[in-house]
Amino acid sequence: MSIHAVKREQANLTWDNSIPPAITIDSGDTVSFDCLDASNGQLTASSTAADVVRMVFSQCDQVNGPVFVRGARPGDTLQVDVLELQPGAWGWTAIIPGFGLLADDPEFQEAALKIWDLERDLEEGVTTFRERVDLGVGAAGSALERIRVPIRPFCGEMGVARREQGAFSTIPPYHTGGNMDTRHLTRGSTLFLPVEVEGGLFSVGDGHAAQGDGEVAGTAIETSMKVKVRLTVRKDKPYVNTPHFVSRTAERGAEMGYYTTTGVDPDVREAARSAVRNMISFLAAEHGLDRREAYMLCSVAGDLRMHEVVDMPHYLIGMMMPESVLSGH
Incomplete structure (x- = not known):
C-alpha cells in the first residue's frame, strides 16, 4: 500500500472526465487531500455579512483531484474508506441571499x-453560538451561548466523474456522488460510488465541521479540511448505481451502524x-432476501432521510x- 497526496491548489470547479488526473494510484x-473551505478562500475569519454578498458563487464548492485509480473500469464500484478528517481552526455559516430551502x-x-472558533472547541468536541454573529447592518444578534453543537467533521463533496462529456457543476449531487452534503460520512465510514x-x-472537498440532515439554509459549519481516504476498486457490487455508504451515527441515545442506499432526482x-x-x-444481493421480503423490511426497519435538499436541481x-x-x- 502506498500513500499519496493531492495539494490544495489541485482543485477544480466542475466534474469533467476530460480533466487530467492530479495523481494516479493503485487500488488500495x-x-x-488538503482542501480549502467551500468559499474557495473568499471568506476569512474576519469576514462580515457584507463579504457574503460580495462572494462570487461560481467560484465556490471546488473539489480536489481528480485521482485516477488503476484497474477501475465502468461498471465497477469505488470503495472510499474515510480514515482521517481534520477541520481548520475556524469555520463559517451563512445565509446567502437567493440560496437555501427558504x-x-x-x-x-x-x-x-x-x-466559529473551532480551534478552541475541537478538543471538547462541541462548539457554541457565541461572538462573531453578523446579521447585517443595524441588526442585533441573540445571546445563544447556551446552544451547543457537536463537532462531527465530514466532507460534503465526494464523487467520481460522470460518463457524459462536458463540465458539470459541483453545486448539486449526482448519482456518481458530488455535493451530497451527507453528515453521516464521518471518520470510519465507507462510501461506495459507481464507476x-x-x-x-475521484475528487473530494467542501469540509464541514457540523451539519444537520438536509443542510436547509444552504451552508453548514464550512471549514477547510485535511482528509485521508483509502480508495479500493470493487468488482463485486454491480447493484451500486448511486452512492451507498456504511456509517456509525449517534441515534436514539446510542451509536448505531447503518447501511444506506440513496436516490438522486429533481423530484423528491x-x-x-x-x-x-x-x-x-442491496438486500437481495447481499442478504438473499426475496425482493418482496426486502420491500417489507424497508417499511418496518428502514429510515428514509432527506440528506440533501437545497442544491437543486437534485435532491438526495x-x-x-x-x-x-x-x-x-
Whole structure:
C-alpha cells in the first residue's frame, strides 16, 4: 500500500472526465487531500455579512483531484474508506441571499454570517453560538451561548466523474456522488460510488465541521479540511448505481451502524422511490432476501432521510437500514 497526496491548489470547479488526473494510484492506496473551505478562500475569519454578498458563487464548492485509480473500469464500484478528517481552526455559516430551502422567503433575503472558533472547541468536541454573529447592518444578534453543537467533521463533496462529456457543476449531487452534503460520512465510514469512466477520477472537498440532515439554509459549519481516504476498486457490487455508504451515527441515545442506499432526482418523491429500490437490490444481493421480503423490511426497519435538499436541481434521499437488523443482534 502506498500513500499519496493531492495539494490544495489541485482543485477544480466542475466534474469533467476530460480533466487530467492530479495523481494516479493503485487500488488500495491511501490519499491525503488538503482542501480549502467551500468559499474557495473568499471568506476569512474576519469576514462580515457584507463579504457574503460580495462572494462570487461560481467560484465556490471546488473539489480536489481528480485521482485516477488503476484497474477501475465502468461498471465497477469505488470503495472510499474515510480514515482521517481534520477541520481548520475556524469555520463559517451563512445565509446567502437567493440560496437555501427558504430562498424565496421574504424573511431571509438579507445576508448573515456566523464565524466559529473551532480551534478552541475541537478538543471538547462541541462548539457554541457565541461572538462573531453578523446579521447585517443595524441588526442585533441573540445571546445563544447556551446552544451547543457537536463537532462531527465530514466532507460534503465526494464523487467520481460522470460518463457524459462536458463540465458539470459541483453545486448539486449526482448519482456518481458530488455535493451530497451527507453528515453521516464521518471518520470510519465507507462510501461506495459507481464507476463510469476509466480510473474513476475521484475528487473530494467542501469540509464541514457540523451539519444537520438536509443542510436547509444552504451552508453548514464550512471549514477547510485535511482528509485521508483509502480508495479500493470493487468488482463485486454491480447493484451500486448511486452512492451507498456504511456509517456509525449517534441515534436514539446510542451509536448505531447503518447501511444506506440513496436516490438522486429533481423530484423528491422519485428520489425517495429510488433510494428504496436500491435498498431492495442491496438486500437481495447481499442478504438473499426475496425482493418482496426486502420491500417489507424497508417499511418496518428502514429510515428514509432527506440528506440533501437545497442544491437543486437534485435532491438526495437516503434509505438507512440498521446493521443490527441485518446481523440479528
